[in-house]
Amino acid sequence: MSAKNEPTFRESVDLMFNRAVALMDLPPGLEEKIRVCNATYTVRFGVRLRGQIHTFVGYRSVHSEHMEPVKGGIRYSLAVHQDEVEALAALMTYKCALVEAPFGGSKGGLCVDPREWDEHEMEQITRRFAYELAKRDLIHPSQNVPAPDMGTGEREMAWIADQYRRMNTTDINGRACVTGKPINAGGIAGRTEATGRGVQYALQEFFRHSEDITASGLTGTLDGKRVVVQGLGNVGYHAAKFLQEEDGCRIIGIIERDGALYNEDGIDVEAVRAWITKHGGITGFPDASHSAEGAAVLEAECDILIPAALEGVINMENAKRIKAPLIIEAANGPVTAGADEILSQKGTVIIPDMYANAGGVTVSYFEWVKNLSHIRFGRMGRRQEEARHQLLVNELERLDNQLGDAWVITPDFKEKYLRGAGELELVRSGLDDTMRIAYQGMREVWHGREDVRDLRTAAYLVAIDKVASSYRALGL
Ligand code: NAD
Numbered sequence: 001m002s003a004k005n006e007p008t009f010r011e012s013v014d015l016m017f018n019r020a021v022a023l024m025d026l027p028p029g030l031e032e033k034i035r036v037c038n039a040t041y042t043v044r045f046g047v048r049l050r051g052q053i054h055t056f057v058g059y060r061s062v063h064s065e066h067m068e069p070v071k072g073g074i075r076y077s078l079a080v081h082q083d084e085v086e087a088l089a090a091l092m093t094y095k096c097a098l099v100e101a102p103f104g105g106s107k108g109g110l111c112v113d114p115r116e117w118d119e120h121e122m123e124q125i126t127r128r129f130a131y132e133l134a135k136r137d138l139i140h141p142s143q144n145v146p147a148p149d150m151g152t153g154e155r156e157m158a159w160i161a162d163q164y165r166r167m168n169t170t171d172i173n174g175r176a177c178v179t180g181k182p183i184n185a186g187g188i189a190g191r192t193e194a195t196g197r198g199v200q201y202a203l204q205e206f207f208r209h210s211e212d213i214t215a216s217g218l219t220g221t222l223d224g225k226r227v228v229v230q231g232l233g234n235v236g237y238h239a240a241k242f243l244q245e246e247d248g249c250r251i252i253g254i255i256e257r258d259g260a261l262y263n264e265d266g267i268d269v270e271a272v273r274a275w276i277t278k279h280g281g282i283t284g285f286p287d288a289s290h291s292a293e294g295a296a297v298l299e300a301e302c303d304i305l306i307p308a309a310l311e312g313v314i315n316m317e318n319a320k321r322i323k324a325p326l327i328i329e330a331a332n333g334p335v336t337a338g339a340d341e342i343l344s345q346k347g348t349v350i351i352p353d354m355y356a357n358a359g360g361v362t363v364s365y366f367e368w369v370k371n372l373s374h375i376r377f378g379r380m381g382r383r384q385e386e387a388r389h390q391l392l393v394n395e396l397e398r399l400d401n402q403l404g405d406a407w408v409i410t411p412d413f414k415e416k417y418l419r420g421a422g423e424l425e426l427v428r429s430g431l432d433d434t435m436r437i438a439y440q441g442m443r444e445v446w447h448g449r450e451d452v453r454d455l456r457t458a459a460y461l462v463a464i465d466k467v468a469s470s471y472r473a474l475g476l
Pocket of ligand 1: 148149150151152195230231232233234235236255256257294308309310311330331332333357358360361
């Protein structure tokens with residue numbers, strides 16, 4: 001249970017926004033214009049299922065249209081409500097500004113538990129929701145482009161894209177009405193894992209800066225760091241998997257709906273994922289201890305804590321017991337404003353959600369551009385790049401023949417150098433670049449200003465400044 005005076009998610013976002021704008025010199029009125037949510041549409045619709053009509057409630061909120069289209073995921077959960085959707089839409093505005101994705105902020109939600117309905121029923125519900133939004137241009141390639149969030153994935157995005165195209169048969173850009181689609185329905189390589197991949201790139205960038213590592217009290221590199229992750233869904237699973245397989249991190253704790261797994265020697269993420277798919281939860285997984293009180297493992301001794309499930313899990317009640325010196329907010333809003341205060345007094349470094357989970361919207365941006373340009377990335381240049389590399393390899397091989405044993409080209413170099421970049425390599429390169437540059441922008445403000453004591457305030461300052469510049473350019 002959280003403390004009585006715990007701010008709600010929406011209040012947390014507002015408090016953090018206010019803390020940042022107090023350090024800025026915005027013209028009167030502009031601060032309020034940026035903060036408020038422009039519009040929220042509520043839809044109540046009926047779907048005939050299992051012999052009776054069921055009524056569902058959904059939302060699409062548009063926070064800021066300083067750039068269009070606006071962008072943001074659609075969440076399926078029974079906990080969805082207007083305040084939550086509006087807070088998430090506001091975060092989208094700042095997130096897009098921070099990583100320079102040319103979108104305003106939006107978010108959607110539907111009060112539904114996807115586990116209660118079978119696939120065909122979910123399709124009917126999703127299509128009807130999409131119909132309600134599309135007919136009001138709240139799904140539209142140039143006005144409002146949704147994406148996956150909690151409880152939704154590429155399956156739902158494919159239904160939404162198809163529904164939009166049925167309603168707009170002559171729109172040549174119809175596929176760009178939603179991102180996060182499967183590849184065969186106009187998606188892009190690397191989108192499914194993009195948010196988790198972004199979390200990995202964010203941590204890699206953090207560990208490139210010794211001053212930042214020192215600020216957290218950690219030492220060394222990512223290799224061997226002990227990690228606890230909450231939520232082994234799309235974001236948490238990919239982040240944990242990449243950190244384990246590619247960066248040498250030890251995943252010692254995994255928290256899910258039905259408790260937590262703990263093993264100081266490390267837990268095989270892939271094996272847990274397979275277990276969840278088969279058994280519906282982590283309970284019974286053989287190679288770790290299981291505790292029913294999952295949230296307690298957030299307080300375990302570890303180096304990096306990755307909350308990747310839902311908001312408000314680190315709050316005024318448990319913040320003082322959190323031992324991780326570094327928290328990376330893979331989920332949106334996992335740390336409340338009250339907890340943020342307590343943790344920053346303890347010296348905990350928090351890599352904020354606005355930045356940490358921006359990998360999803362970044363690759364969504366690439367997908368949208370791909371859909372509008374009607375061509376796969378790399379299709380024009382790849383073979384030409386390979387042919388030019390072949391010229392160099394030919395010359396090196398000539399030298400190799402002349403110099404005999406004195407100099408040899410390694411087969412590994414040849415294979416890697418000759419391979420031109422396909423779509424996946426280009427997406428990863430674009431995502432890595434985005435995560436590095438955005439981090440550097442934040443840390444400059446963090447270390448460069450006396451009055452900024454954490455990365456979150458720095459992120460808000462950078463983002464709000466960019467949104468304010470867009471409004472000024474629009475003549476506001
Ligand atoms: P998801 O539905 O794929 O996964 C969520 C996971 O959390 C599931 O495995 C679920 O079982 C688990 N979970 C739910 N309640 C829990 C609880 N009380 N304790 C522990 N685990 C719990 O969702 P996702 O897409 O991975 O999103 C997770 C978070 O990341 C959300 O905050 C979302 O807004 C944010 N996010 C997602 C994306 C994306 O591309 N999917 C992008 C940006 C941000």
